Amino acid sequence: MKRVGYVTHPDYLLHVPPFEHPESPDRLVAIDEHLRRTGLIESLVPLAPVEPSEEDVARVHDPDYLRRLELACRRGDLTLESEDTYLNKNSYGIALLAAAGAVAGAEAVVTGKVDRAFCAVRPPGHHAARAEGMGFCLLNNTAIAARYLQARHGVSRILIVDWDVHHGNGPRASS
Numbered sequence: 001m002k003r004v005g006y007v008t009h010p011d012y013l014l015h016v017p018p019f020e021h022p023e024s025p026d027r028l029v030a031i032d033e034h035l036r037r038t039g040l041i042e043s044l045v046p047l048a049p050v051e052p053s054e055e056d057v058a059r060v061h062d063p064d065y066l067r068r069l070e071l072a073c074r075r076g077d078l079t080l081e082s083e084d085t086y087l088n089k090n091s092y093g094i095a096l097l098a099a100a101g102a103v104a105g106a107e108a109v110v111t112g113k114v115d116r117a118f119c120a121v122r123p124p125g126h127h128a129a130r131a132e133g134m135g136f137c138l139l140n141n142t143a144i145a146a147r148y149l150q151a152r153h154g155v156s157r158i159l160i161v162d163w164d165v166h167h168g169n170g171p172r173a174s175s
Helices: 010-014 026-038 054-058 063-075 091-110 141-153 169-174
Strands: 004-007 044-047 116-119
Touching: 004 091, 010 026, 010 091, 044 091, 054 063, 054 091, 054 141, 063 091, 091 116, 091 141
Parallel strands: 004 044, 004 116
Antiparallel strands: none
16 A cells, blocks of 8 residues: 655644635645545654755745745735735745645655655645745745755656646746
8 A cells, every 4th residue: 555645734824814815724724624534644644844954945946035035924014026925924934834844745755754745735835936926825845845856865857747727837937
């Protein structure tokens, strides 16, 4: 039987929209409730996010963007560049924790701890570009995890399947 890792963290719920928004903590609450109600949670291998290093994040994101994002969160700004990408005072730290979740899932797979991983993280992270958040995403968790695998494990080829309304913009823009 395939071992499936499950990455989540209660702090992901602290990234709360300051106004009505389709991306909210309710998304993770619904996933967790479903896994518990169906008993699937018992078959998953829990994986804990460990904050990525500055170097891991800087492989993907411009340091000036990271400083702007952190400052905007500390100031209590409601959005950054994109009106569909909200912030609150917790968002910068939680975005790093979400990237850490993607890295933890990737690390567990590449080291053989699990065969695959489901990373229930937020804020989501596949649309953010090198110097801009967009599409509800502050950091590009997907690209951070991919670059981590390349740098730390020598993985040469990674396929990222990004299939939604604005597919492929983030990983391509972050490379």
